[in-house]
Amino acid sequence: MSLDIDVIESMNMDRVAPFYFSRKKDEQYLITNDFGYYSYLSPWEFDDFCSSKLTWDKFIELDEKLFIKNDTYTDRAITAYNKKNSFLAYGPTLHMIITTLRCNHKCQYCHAAVAPMTAKNLDMTRETAEKVVDTIFYTSAPSLTIEFQWWESLVNYDIVQFIVEYASMKAQALQKNLTFALVSNLSLMDEDKLKWLLDHGVDICTSLDGDKKTHNWQRTYKEGDSHEKVVHWINRITAEQELRWKKGYKIGALATWTKPGLANYRNIVDSYIELWLTTIGLRWLNPYGFAAAERDTLEYTLDEYFEFYKNSMDYILEKNKEWIFLKEMMSMVYLGKILNNTDSGFMDVRSPSGIAIGGVAYNYDGGVYASDESRMLGRMGIHDFLMTPLLATGEETYRAMANSEVTKISVQSSTLDGLPWYVDHVYKPYLGVDLIYAFTQHGNVFSNFAKDDKTRIQISMLDYLFDKLRDPENEKIFRSWIRR
Ligand code: SF4
Incomplete structure (x- = not known):
């Protein structure tokens, strides 16, 4: 929106710090700045702000929020900018490892890309896994997360165990903070695996697409009841973590929303509340990995999605007002920036994006991709975001990643x-x-x-x-x- 010429002429640029603005439907002006601060101004306050004639109260507020220049402005602006962009100080922190392309599910939104359980040639080998870990520990970040990503990581459990043990050893020797997360449909979980994973500090996340009907329709599993299994393990993992003194622990669960799910949002939100889960994600369905035939059934328009987001958020807020604590994942990313002036570093919602420099994906065959979605494109035959294959040493691979055209x-x-x-x-x-x-x-x-x-x-x-x-x-x- 352009400013009125009279306002531009009267602007006092020595006092007014750089800002962005928009006039809302109720004529109020929303102003923001690069540190993530915001304020609402009435039309006359907006004029007063531009010409440095604000009332004292508003002046104090805008001064604190770095909309006004004074003697301390530069120092405070540097600190605030550092805080908001701290993720830029080092290389990739999130390292996603795809230990296999096999999976025992054939979910509607994924089955075109998933390999059958018989395709053992699509598992990561021990040699590849070792080189992947060597590369991860050559990257510059002081804190690292290794995430075992879909497809089903428990199918190649031996390699998961090898990576956890080898990486833990390296982390200790190199004095790096290391966390593990394992994303799994939990159908292959058993008590021994659970004990081993928790003993080794592996955090477990899963997919829950809502109530039984919606979940089992979207997540095709010929060998049993996918919903029953995942609910059993969500309860079991939560109970086991609480026994280990992690009071209030909640396993992370993600929902994938398809067209039929949008209309069913109340049941899906309720299913999270019934399991005492505290976070739900209202994520838009990415158009990767579908069979072409599935698109008509699964995909929705932007307007349909946004109507769903608003309705679901209203419902979640209603529940919170009834003292039921449930938060929405994507909104939290924005709220952190708006209310805390920090950036969670969520890869898709930051500038520059976390692709290639924040989170990278190591495919089962050693291909290093700029992100998990890039690796998914690779599965569809599009290799534009392949940064490099694994090279002889971790150092060589990391240098090739950092210097790649993709990066x-x-x-x-x-x-x-x-x-x-x-x-x-x-x-x-x-x-x-x-x-x-x-x-x-x-x-x-x-x-x-x-x-x-x-x-x-x-x-x-x-x-x-x-x-x-x-x-x-x-x-x-x-x-x-x-x-x-
Ligand atoms: S979404 Fe996950 S569980 Fe479903 S088929 Fe794909 S990899 Fe398997």
Whole structure:
């Protein structure tokens, strides 16, 4: 939105620090800045702000939020900018390892990409696993997370165990902080595996697509009742962790939303509450890995998704007002930036994107991809985001990753300061671009602001959150989400 010429002429640039703004439907102005601060101004306050004639109370607020320049502004701005962008200080922290392409499920949104249980040639070998760990420990981050990603990691359990033991040894020798997460459908879990994984500090996450009917329809499992198994293990893992003195522990569970699920959102949210889960994700379904025939049944439009997001969030807020604590994962990413002025480093929603520099994926065959979605594209025969194969040593592989064209173009194309329309948008401090999505939808890694559905989703979510934040009761609930 452009400023009135009189306002521009009267602006006192010595006092007014750089800011972004937008006029909302009720004529109030929302202003934001690169540190993540925001404020609402009435039209006359906005004029007063631009010409440095604010009332004392508003002046104090905007001064604290770094909208006003004074003698201490530069020092405070440097500290705030560092805090907001601390994830830029080092290389990849998240290392996703795909130990196999095999899986015993054939979920509707994944089955085109998954390999049958007989395809043992699609398992990671011990030699590859060793080189992967050597590479991970050559990267520069002081804290590392190794995540065993889909497809079903428990199918190649020996290699999971090898990686955990070898990486733990290296972490101790090199004095690095190391955490493990294992993403699993839990159908192959048993008591021995559970004990071993928890004894070795492996955090377990799973997929729960909601109530029994929705879950079993989406997550096809010929050998039994997928929902029954996952619910059993969610309860069992929570109980076992509590026994180990992790009071209040909740296993992480993710839902994948398809078209039939959108209308069923109340039942799905209720199914999370019944299991005492504290986080639910209202994630948009990425268009990778479907069989073409499934698209019509599973996919939805942007408007359908956003209607679902609003309804589900209203329902979740309603539950929170009844003292049922349930938070929404994607909203928390934005709320952390808005209310805490920090960036969680969520890979798709930061500038530059975490692709190649924040999180990388090691395929079963040793291909190092810029992200898990890039690796999924590789499975579809598109290898544009393969950074390098594993080389002779960890050092060589890491150098090849860091210097790859994929890394350079990923950073360049996802830094909002260089992207038209993003660069001066009121939500710039909170947005990120998903360049893999832009590439698959429009054949160009540089996201086109006007055409990118993922950008429109983020803007709609932020409109919703900023609107809700104007009610103090909602703000209190949102603050509790990011505090706990
Ligand atoms: S989504 Fe997960 S459980 Fe389902 S088929 Fe794919 S890898 Fe297997």
